[in-house]
Amino acid sequence: MPLLIGHHRRHNPIIRAAHAAISGGALGDLVMASVTCSLAKPDSYFDAAWRRTPGAGGPLPINLVHEIDLIRHFWGEIAQVQAIARHDRRHLPVEDTAAVALALDRGGVAVLAISDAAVGPWAWDLSAGENPARFPAHPVSAHHHAGSRAGLSLPDLTLWEPPGSPDWTQAVTPRRLPVTPADPYAAQLAHFAALIRRGGTPAVTARDATANLIVLEAIRSAAASGQATRVDLSPLQIKSGTMFNNGNGS
Numbered sequence: 001m002p003l004l005i006g007h008h009r010r011h012n013p014i015i016r017a018a019h020a021a022i023s024g025g026a027l028g029d030l031v032m033a034s035v036t037c038s039l040a041k042p043d044s045y046f047d048a049a050w051r052r053t054p055g056a057g058g059p060l061p062i063n064l065v066h067e068i069d070l071i072r073h074f075w076g077e078i079a080q081v082q083a084i085a086r087h088d089r090r091h092l093p094v095e096d097t098a099a100v101a102l103a104l105d106r107g108g109v110a111v112l113a114i115s116d117a118a119v120g121p122w123a124w125d126l127s128a129g130e131n132p133a134r135f136p137a138h139p140v141s142a143h144h145h146a147g148s149r150a151g152l153s154l155p156d157l158t159l160w161e162p163p164g165s166p167d168w169t170q171a172v173t174p175r176r177l178p179v180t181p182a183d184p185y186a187a188q189l190a191h192f193a194a195l196i197r198r199g200g201t202p203a204v205t206a207r208d209a210t211a212n213l214i215v216l217e218a219i220r221s222a223a224a225s226g227q228a229t230r231v232d233l234s235p236l237q238i239k240s241g242t243m244f245n246n247g248n249g250s
């Protein structure tokens with residue numbers, strides 16, 4: 001029986017188009033990426049006890065894990081992390097704000113800033129329009145990927161290309177990549193049903209989900225220690241081969 005791994009963003013046509021552009025070499029090698037996630041959650045959100053409980057609550061496990069999944073999906077495995085986590089705004093046992101730096105195995109760095117107490121529209125949830133019944137869709141970008149050839153902003157799916165060799169004194173030209181909008185939640189469930197009926201490879205594997213949690217645990221460790229922390233994916237391996245099917249993830 002296949003598992004439903006809840007990283008629904010990978011089923012979003014925006015993410016699929018971005019992944020195709022990145023894997024096709026449109027951006028070149030990753031130099032740096034930045035992700036902003038400003039979520040002003042109301043006090044009533046924390047009436048549920050688990051949202052105030054270390055290990056379960058806080059924006060790291062609730063929200064940042066999805067950003068980790070997308071970084072891995074686009075650029076491959078994460079080698080090392082550094083992090084700062086604070087709870088100055090809500091004074092709960094869990095963090096309300098964090099800044100994270102990631103070093104990628106294949107080169108390049110990514111910085112992620114997240115808070116559930118910060119006012120602003122700069123978050124995937126508040127700009128991608130995935131859940132219009134619950135969240136507004138502001139016309140802003142929240143993810144920025146800067147490569148050796150071009151840049152890409154999301155969720156507006158704008159490719160920023162130089163006219164020739166990259167040169168900061170020359171204007172880059174924006175070009176919207178084509179995409180046909182679709183509900184990623186519906187696409188995720190349709191994919192799950194197709195796996196049950198016909199089999200195949202999940203778009204997000206159990207290995208992906210476990211790797212994301214290993215990275216998250218490294219971030220927690222780095223925030224607690226104040227030290228750079230290596231990401232150890234060796235638990236995903238066994239002597240006779242790979243414990244989990246790699247599937248078609250990162």
